[in-house]
Amino acid sequence: MTITPHGSLKKAPPLTIPPRQAARLPESDAAAGGLFEAIQRGEAFETVVHEATRGEKPVLEVSNFNLWYGEAQALHDISLVCPDGKVTALIGPSGCGKSTLLRCVNRMNDLIDSVRVSGDMTLNGESIYTAGVDVIELRKRIGMVFQKPNPFPMSIYENVVYSLRIDGERDRSVLDEVCEQSLRGAGLWDEAKDRLQSSALAMSGGQQQRLCIARAIAAEPDVLLLDEPCSALDPIATGRIEELIDELKGTYSILIVTHNMQQASRASDYTAFMYLGRLVEFGPTDEIFLQPRLKETEDYVTGRFG
């Protein structure tokens, strides 16, 4: 699936809904008169949240979250609940703020001087943004995997056990154990077990990305953040990562950004559709893909958007 930057939106042919689906769509007044245009004009609107999301036990709650890069607002009043042990996918056109939102969860945006935020997030009920939060501790409870694999220039073994090393773990048997478990968890054990001491940089891109996942889960985080983890990988490596996500869910709560609609529909339990810094619709993945409430969501997930 290809994504067109939202700049080309105006050039898109008139959107038409096939009768079969139009009949299924409830009359949403937000959809009437072009929701995207309304958002572009900066008008307020209500996120469409499916009821099915409310019964779940949340691990991460985002409430009325706003973010500015200098003067430019990149996130507008986002409220979102990530259910415990489930996979939540963030989808939306390029530049809509998916990565920004993801990086707010472990406060990576603290590194950017111009960033200002309002609203809050909670992880297992504890606030992330109140004053006095130990950001280092917070980040240790959250694993993150980036678009581009970024193993450190050291051995495979050292990469995996890095977070433990930093915490001062010296016991070789503990480190060995964690290394094996994490590599197994990341589906890399069989390929890596005979070369644990060789450089991580000598691995293939797909292996490096799974190594990064192993590194992230070695610290047993509460939440795993994945920012387009497969976009630099070939279909086979992508398939392996998707299998991996499937195996990890239940044990871990996962928030994944993806541009790949098949991936979102295959791998996730819940899907959030974002547009220009707003959360447009949020619900169970099959509902978002098969019975979206908004015409705009439907157009996006079916690829008619661009």
Place this chain on the structure above:
Amino acid sequence: MKVKSTDRILVWSLRAASATAGSLVLLILCFLVLESVEGITRVGAGRFLNDPGWHPSQGAESEFSLVPMIAATIASTIGAILLAGPVGVLAAVFCRFYAPPKLARAFRSIVELLAGIPSVVYGFWGLVTLVPLVRELAPPGASLLAGILVLAMMIVPTVALLAFAALKNVPPGHLEGATALGLSRWTTIVKVVFPSAASGLGVAIVLGTMRAIGETMAVLMVCGNITKVPSSLFDPVRTLTANIALELGYATQEHRAVLFVSGLALMIMIVLLVFVQERLQRRARLA
């Protein structure tokens, strides 16, 4: 056709330019070697190390020990790099990771300016400010210590600028990965940035060292220029470079030839350092 001919002109002028530069270096080297060979054969290589002292223009009684000058050059260079290395690297770390952007930019401009100050100005400042200060600690003031301090001042900007470039070369992915794992900024710098930038930082140190070895004017002004192996930091010393600058003007015969030998010795040190630097740079590119 036209494009091709201008292309050819460009290629040939580039070739000519690099050939000129290359042959100049070779020419200087040949000249040094030729002039030194004469010195080595007429005086004998052993005497540069074994003679009791440096009294080069006393006819048959002349003594040609280069040991005091070599010791002074090595001691002042090592001292300077021991001071300037950490200071320069830490300044670069501050600039890259801690300073707010505006301050970092101002800081870099100042360092660039410092790197451009002529060495005679450093020497002058050392002579009127540093030397009296050192004299208060222990006379005479003009000493190895004064030389080390002035040299350190001179090479801190070089080291800092090159170290900054090395730190900037660390892939942003490593920094993000480390931050996301919950490393504090300082831990990230020590455990991820330094290992990853090690070769580049090494190059910064080596180039700083080369500047210190080759520096002449400033050390000549503050070191006291006595040709004796120093026994403490407060002893006056004379470096190889200062020795050549002071004596070549009036040196004749063997004396003159031996000065060329000392020039060759300097050149050899620099070549060794260039060799180290090349290796580091190759490693930095691979990392």
